[in-house]
Amino acid sequence: MRPFEYHRAGSVADATTHAASGAARFIAGGTNLLDLMKLDIERPERLIDISRLPLDAIEENEDGGLRIGALVSNADLAADLRVRRDHGVLSRALLSGASGQLRNKATTAGNLLQRTRCYYFYNPALPCNKREPGSGCSAIGGRNRIHAILGGSAQCIATHPSDMAVAMMALSAEVEVMSAGGEGRRLPLAELYRLPGDTPHIETVLNPGDLITAVLLPAPLKGxxxxxxxxxxxxxxxxxxxxxxxxxxxxxxxxxxxxxxxxxxxxxxxxxxxxxxxxxxxxxxxxxxxxxxxxxxxxxxxxxxxxxxxxxxxxxxxxxxxxxxxxx
Amino acid sequence: MDVSLKMDEPVAESLLDTTNQNIVSQPVDRVEGPLKVSGTARYSAEYKFPGLLHGVLVSAPMGKGRILKIDAGSIEKLPGIVTVITDYDTFLRNPAQGQDEEAPEQGVRDVSYFGQPVALVVGESFEAARHGAQRIALDMRPDEGRFDFAARKHMAEPKKRSRKAQGDLDAALAAAHATIDAIWTTPSQTSAAMEPHAGIAVWEDNKLTLYGSYQMLASDRLQLADALGLKPEQVRIVARYVGGGFGGKLGISAESVAAAVAAMRLNRPVRVVMTRQQVTEATVRRSNTEQRIRLGADAEGRLTAVAHETITANLDRSSFSEPASASTQFLYGGQARLFLNSIVRMDQLLSASMRAPGEAVGMLALECAMDELAETLGMDPVALRLRNIPARHPMDGLPFSSRSLAECLEIGARDFGWSDRDPRPAQRREGDWWIGVGMAAAARSNMLIKSSARVMLAPDGTAVVETDLTDIGTGSYTILAQITAELLGLPVSSVEVRLGDTDFPPSSGSGGSFGAASAGSSVYLACESLRQEIAEKLGIAPKDLVLTEGMARHGNVSRPLHEILSGPLTAIGTIEPGEMEEKFVQAGFGAHFCEVGVNAHSGEVRVRRMESTFAAGRILNEKTATSQCLGGMVFGIGAALTEDLMHDPRNGAIVNHDLAEYHVPVNADIPALKVRFLEERDEKANPLFAKGIGELGISGAGAAVANAIYNACGVRVRDYPITLDKLIEKLPPA
Amino acid sequence: MHITLSINGKDHELDLDPRTSVLDALRDHLDLIGTKKGCDHGQCGACTVLVNGRRINSCLTLAVMHEGDAITTIEGLGTPEALSPLQAAFVAHDGFQCGYCTPGQICSATGMLEEMRAGWPSHVSEDLLAAPDLSDAEISERMSGNLCRCSAYTNIVAAITEVAEARDEAV
Known part of the structure; x- marks a missing residue:
């Protein structure tokens, strides 16, 4: 793990401003970022601690849906009575993921942005286009039992590891993003992600400094x-x-x-x-x-x-x- | 008085059957339990020293090649870096095998497997050293490696002296009423003890003290001294608590030598802890195996032919080859027999002993072959086994020292409700799940290894036991306290057991299920000697002495120890193997019964019920022995269902080198397992009349699972682990 | 960085490299060795501690992020002379062998029982809205973030069940 400058953000604006330049990363739960930093796979020069920002509420929207703060833990989201009652698929997905300890720490936005579990992405000694663009995909022609059969490319067949995001996708969730310039925008979760194509290292449409502040669930789906x-x-x-x-x-x-x-x-x-x-x-x-x-x-x-x-x-x-x- | 016993004759009577203190065999709580559950038991990496430095090993990023340069200058300016330790000649190529008395192969300029440790970065903090180890510039010349087992297995060479043959196998098979001829494969596996390999080296006054995480300190000390060019007297190893071993910590490995070299050079204590990934890549593995089993039987189900041939892999010049047929050789009869091990040379980490080397994977093949044979014959699998229990060893004709296999099979079947089973596969369905049952026998050779212990009895009625045996979770602290308490008539709480220090008398170490019986016998002998001394002081025959509640009694006279003893009494007991192991086949036996569910849609397998019955001589502590068997059974479940150390055949890397992707069973994979012990005494084994238990539980356990899977869904998978991808296309219509 | 951590009810002033995990701060800087490092990547659970009453993996969080939080380690739950009910039950049921995963198991179980008391469902709960029952399956699922290679799972579940039942009766 490389040394980094640690900054505890006091506000969303403070966070996004500090993240706009240089190799910065937001850290909240840290369960995936620190995992990867310890392996020298993620190499931020600046860590912006957003864990104390007031983004941990689950609120009801006028349309009957929910606005889930980016920092709501996976455990709290799964246990929320409204989620259990009205969005059971989401609660179930969350509860099937990781462990009790990890769900207590992992956040909603962090879960969306977690990176692949591909064996080769996780091993800095081996080629991986996602980790090191242009180095080659070791999974193609290698050990790929856990890899993608849809949406992959000749450059990358890694899968997204989230359970929560799968349920949110089914529920047509949207994400709320704040940019470094202070502009907010909303986009469907399906549009957050990019398929690997020739640039597997770019996984989302987020720009430097963009901070996911919430996930929006539409009104409950019956059935x-x-x-x-x-x-x-x-x-x-x-x-x-x-x-x-x-x-x-x-x-x-x-x-x-x-x-x-x-x-x-x-x-x-x-x-x-x-x-x-x-x-x-x-x-x-x-x-x-x-x-x-x-x-x-x-x-x-x-x-x-x-x-x-x-x-x-x-x-x-x-x-x-x-x-x-x-x-x- | 120091005493020794060589097991050349059966022991006529064990004091444990006459002292009547009701301590041995009882389910006494682990004596060190309160320390462990409160987090105050100190493991190897946890000792504190002023000026302690932190070392992180540098792993070779390729599977075969030569180091041209390790550029220390590339990181020496980084904050907190103290130095880079390279010692191409001294660092270990690979860990030592258990019980070796010399260093394993040394020299790391040539890289022989992916992740081989080649240097040590030393820092003032762990964070600094880790950073340096990741950033250091390593100039290597890659070489062509041998990484593809499938492509190389035809080059397997027979292991010396592994071939054992009897009779005309081909003729017996040709004449048989029913035959099985099939190949089972098992993957590489890793011990994955929860505590990573860790050591702190302290160099003072020309002496090295290693706080290390090892299982067999007496031989580890010799290996370490030899590796470093020191005399054994210059090396002390301390391992009071070891966070699991399972064979992975039998011999010394890279971290201790690297820590020692650094400490000696820098004159400061140095701690080296392997990362989980390094433990997986650079300690030892259980070799993958390919096993061909051939069985022939007559119409009554009597075996006439048994052949078990095994191909394993290992590094150049490493002779270990997983002895998969170990128990096949004596478990069942059959006149024509063939056993053979062959080794394929591979550039992959060392293959060595992992829990129950041999039986752990050999029984996965043999006991499934027996299940297939029973089906072919239309026989009950339990009946087939009962029919083939040989009177004597089928090849050398030796008698068994003790053997309750038939009882285990019969009682186990009864308790499990085996007779309710429908032998036809895919008959029982509950919701989305096919339900089936399976069984397998268990057998594991019993060994005795030379072992010494010192017992000191103080006049105040307390005793201290010292031996370099380790407690790797096996219950050593507790059973040695129980044996001492039983024989000296003390409460367990008055006995202090000190383990895991080469300053104490050398023991067998922990491995091969022999620790309890070997070290326990040495303690027994020391206590027996103390009893004799007390009897002499009282002028009575030892057999008339009763020690109980800190008092010495004979006839109607009862005196407290402090009136008899003017000072502490000390004795060292030593047990040695003798002719008993040449005159008798010694083994523990058992039977597993298992019920599984196979998901009719996905092929997921869940163990729903597992009950196992064992007989292994005297059980020294019912509680810790049960835990040892439970642990073995879960290892067996893991081997059957989830564990697969995956090599990349292009470069030799282990792709799942962490605990996220190497799947040891989790709590949810394991139902409430049941263990039952049958009463047994083995007077040929040792004065305790006990046999090893640590590896018996794994033997056959996975085969019972596999056989249950077949009974559930009608699919035989001979390629372990039985993951859902191997079932899904063959499942009956959902 | 200079920080203050509150551990087991006591404040500790520390000068730490920002890269220091809570786990390494405990083990290397405070000699609180009960919290174990098994994998350092959130894959084994040996490092489980309670932060503000919730169980987490202390290997995957930075010490500098926890100023002001109440951290409870195994040392804060009981001592060899005064074991907590769960610690005592683990001894009585032999819910461990080598002992290395044990502090993490016990911290995890401590937090897990609070989660159950709060009515949190689990992956194996039939009904997301019903109060969870104290079955083996529920406990096993909720404890699956703690690997035990000695494989004391059967005894771990028995130990936890005993404590949970005793507590339910006391309520």
Whole structure:
């Protein structure tokens, strides 16, 4: 870990101003940033401690949705009664992630911005385009059991590790960003992330100094909320595949469907065409397969991760079966 | 008086059966427990010294090559850096194997595996040293490495003296009513003790003291002295608490030598703690294996042929090869037999002993092969095993010292409810889960290693035990206190056990499940000698002496110890192996029964129930012995389901070198496991009549899981671990 | 940097490299060795401490970020002579072997029981809105951030259950 200048931010403006120049990083929970700094993968020259900024509230919006402060811990968000009652898929996703200790420290915005768990990104001795642009992707042609089958490029097939973000994607969350110039903006979570393409080291559309101040959840989605995470251990492991689903039945047919996927792609993955396959249809194995066909139309396996196509197909079918039980 | 016993004859009677203090075998709480749960037990990296320096090892960033230059100047100006220690000749290429009396291969200019430690950056703080170790400029010439096991396994060379054959295997297989011929593979594994390898070296008055995290101090001391060119008397190793070993800390490794070289050069105490990644990359692994098993049986299920051939990997000039057939050689009968180990030379970290070297992975193959054979024969797997328990060792004809395998199988099956099992796979479904049951036998050789201990009995009725044995979680402190208390008639709380210091009499060390029996026997002998001295002082025969509650009794006379003893009595007891191990097959046995669920959609596996029954001679402490077995069973579950140290075949790197991606089981993976011990005494093993227990629990445990998976969903996976990707495409329709 | 940390109810003045984790501050600067370093990356839980009553991994947070916070380590929960109920239960149930993960397990369990008391659900809770029950599955899931390679999991769950039940009865 390299030496850095430590600055405790007194306000959002103070934080963004200090972050605008040089190699600066905000630190709040620190559970991913310090992990990477210890490995000399993240190398900030300045750390701006935002952990004491007043961004830790969960407030109700006029539209019935929630405004979740960037610093709300994963544990608090999962345990919030409104989230448990109205946005069950989000609570479930959070509870399936990491450990009790990490959820107590990790923040909402930090969770969105956590970096990949690719083996090679985590090993500074080996090439990785995300860590060192132009050095090559070791996962392609290497050990890639945990890697992406969707959205990857010839430069990078690392996956996004978050569970929370997958649920938020299904819920059409937005993020609220404050820039160094003091301008606020909102953007859909889906637009926060960038696919790797030829620049896998650039993961979001945020500019230097941009600070996520909140996540906005729209009004509650009626229907069944399911988050299913498939992993190598019963707990405390990253997803091989995860499915966030909110399905609202309209009599015998599917009235509304929201689906997002983890473990498959460099970003939490939502494909509205998959949802469109379902809407207005009656539940059936054939329909689930059709949805999976749509999801996997562009899928590409790299050997060890080929199984993910089958795994997500079967997991999706099981989730949809459970979610589409006709409400009595 | 110092006494020794060589186990050339059975011990007619153990004092533990006659002293009647009701202390040995009881589930006594760990005597050091309050220190551990309050965080006051001090482990190796936790000693404080004025002027302590912090060292961080520099890891080679490639799997094969030669160091041209390590540029100390590149970091010496960084804040807090003291110096860079390079010693190309002295630093260890790889750790020592357990019990070696010489240094392991030294010399690090040539890099033999990815992550090999090549230098030490020393700083005034840990933060400074870590920074320096990451930034130092390393000029290396890469060489072509041998990293691809699959591509190289045809070059495996037989290990010397590993071939054992009897009868005409081919003929027996050809004539058999039923046969199995299949290959099982197991991946590299890492011990992953929770405490990383750590040492503090202090050089004073031409003597080195190492506060180290090792299992076998007597031989570690010889290795360290040899590595540093010191006399053994110049080296002291202290390891009062060791945060787990599992074989990973049997021999010395890079951190202690580097710390010692630095301390000797700088004349200041130096601490070196490996990072978790370095522990994984640069200590030892269990080799991956490829095991071919062939079984032949007649129509009644009697084995006629047993062959177990194993390919393992290791570094050049390292002769260790995971003896996967260790228990296969004596567990079941069958006239025609073949056992062989071969080694593929690889540029990957040292392969060495990890918990139950041999059985841990060998039984994953053998006990699944037996399950397949039972199915082929249409026999119950328990019945098949019962039918094949040999009267004597199937090759050398030796009798067994004690063996309750049949009882373990029968009682274990009864308690588990094995008879309710449907032998047909994929019959039982609960919600999203296929449910199945499986079983496997357990066996692990028992060993006795030369071991000494000093026991001092004070007139005030307190005793002190000293031996260089370590307690790596095995319960050594507690059982030695119990044995002493039992034999000297004292409460456990009046016995102080001092361990983990080479200033104490040398012991067997902790490894191979022999620590408790070996060191325990030395304590027994010392106590027996003290009892004789007391009897002599009283002018009575030792057998008439009763020691209880700090009093010496004979007949109706009862006197407190302080009236008999004018000063402390001291004895050193030494036990040595003898002819008993040549005349008898000595092993612990057991049986595992397991129920799993396999998710019908995802192929995820969950162990729902596991009950294991063991017999291993006298159980010295029911509580700590149970924990040892539980630990072994969980290791077995990990081996069956999650543990896979993944090498990159292009460069030799271990890609999952941390605890996020090397998956040891977590709490949620483990249901409430049950352990039961059967009464047994082994008078050929040692005066305690006890056999080793630390590795018995792992033997066969994973096979029971694998067999249950087959019973649940009808898929046989012979490539461990059984992760969901190996099941998912073969599952029955959901 | 000069900072003041409040640990186990006592203020400590320290001059620290800003890079110092809470874990290293405890172990290297305050001789509070009960908090263990197993992986230094939040992957094992041996370093678990309580900060303002919540369990966290002390390896993944900087000491300079915790001025004014109340840090509780294993040393603050009990002493060998006066063990906390959880510490005593871990001894009685043999909820450890080598002891290296143990302080982290006990700090984690201490925080975890408060989380359960506050009604937090877990990954294995059937109903997100119901009060969590004290089942083996609930405790195992909530304790899965603490690896134990000696694998005392069965006994750890038994120890925690005993303490939680006793406390529930006392309420």
């Amino acid at each position: 069944r909320h399911i988050y299913r995470k498939v992993r190598d251990r019963a707990s405390y492991a990253f997803a091989l595949v995860s499915v966030a689903a909110v399905i609202k039945m309209d009599g015998a047919t599917i009235g509304a469907a929201r689906l997002a996927f983890g473990g498959l792609a460099p970003m939490p993955w939502r494909d509205r065409a998959v949802e469109d396959v379902l809407i207005g249809q009656s539940p059936s194995s054939a329909l689930w397969n059709k949805a999976a066909d749509r999801l996997l139309a562009e899928a590409k396996g790299y050997g060890e991760n080929d199984f993910k196509s089958v795994l997500v197909r079967k997991t999706l079918a099981s989730v949809l079966s459970d979610a589409s039980v006709r409400e009595i």
